[in-house]
Amino acid sequence: MTSALKACHICDTQFLVKFRYQLDNDGDEIRYYCSQQCRQQASEQQGTVECDACQARFTPTYAYQKVEQGDSVRHFCSMECRRPAVQQFRQRRVHNERGAMRIAVLNQKGGTGKTTTTVTLGAGLADRGHRVLIIDVDSQGHVGISLGASGDKSLYHLMIENEPLEDCIVSARPNLDILPGNDSLASAEIFLARQAKDRDKGLRRALEGNKDYDFILLDCGPSLSLLNMNALTFADHLIVPVSCDFLSLIGVKQVLKTLKNINKVLLHPIQILGILPTFYDMRNNISDESIKTLKGYFHGKVLPPIRVNTRLKEAPRHEQSIFEYAPSSRGASDYKRLVDWVVEAYEQRAQASA
DSSP states (O other), X not given: OGGGEEEOTTTOOEEEOOSGGGXXXXXXXXXXXXXXXXXXXXXXXXXXXXXXXXXOEEOOOSGGGEEEETTEEEEOSSXXXXXXXXXXXXXXXXXXXXXXXXXXXXXXXXXXXXXXXXXXXXXXXXXXXXXEEEEEOSTTOHHHHHHTOOOSOOHIIIIISOOOHHHHOEEEETTEEEEOOOXXXXXXXXXXXXXSSOTTOHHHHHHTTOOSOSEEEEEOOSSOXXXXXXXXXXXXXXXXXXXXXXXXXXXXXXXXXXXXXXXXTSOOOOEEEEEEEESBOTTOHHXXXXXXXXXXXXXGGBOOOOBOOHHHXXXXXXXXXXXXXXXXXXXXXHHHHHHHHHHHHHHHHHHHXX
């Protein structure tokens, strides 16, 4: 028991370490303090330091004001300065352990706003400082067209010809890369159809171990193709845009059936992150009826709707996201809520793994 006692660095009192503030590791040596008074005295002897958040000079007094993150030591003058930095560190640690948050955007019915949702969400996340990759799984290549970014390579080159990801992507905006879609995806479908086994796991193999991004978004085509199956087997989460009309509700049932098969047959636990009502028009009763029906199925998974907005249709023609083209529009306001939703899910993921 005596060997567990430590000598106070200031007053030489022998004591048993019970609290975090009683220990200070500066990398060169470990110092022990029997009380807050002794720790404060040591801090005064060491002089002032600069807060890593607000750059204010202060004398460290409490244990929380010093944070060891890997090989570095950071100082914070207050809990207000400390809290965001610690949260970011936890998110980065989760990212290093689990990789990017992988989200597929899918509805097997066309015309529900899948590409608009993928592009706008990606742009919004990139604006927040997150590193984002958008993979276009549709041969029409609307992701690149919407952002004014084009490239010669696609999923075909990544999955079939085994080219490195960095040779296939195109930088569309700061923090935002895209893997474009083009006609070569039809060849990828043919190649995958001839595979005897594991033809739904090619994308997962191609991107296994990649930690360059915080988010990977997959814009899926309106079909149950083999490329879409690869996207769903790779993704952890699913966002389903649903236009506010009767036929789109039928498309949601098809998506649920597909997810059930993926969970059961492919043994991949993809989860619905959110159901996103699109083309919402408050003047039409069918819009409200559609949302009520969705909430009956999915309850809290139903996100606030994206209202009908001409600016959303115009933005791709100008090769801009809605946040660039019309930042004050209701389309930008509605999609900002979606970005907030996804960021919150990302932070909760980090907290759960911390």
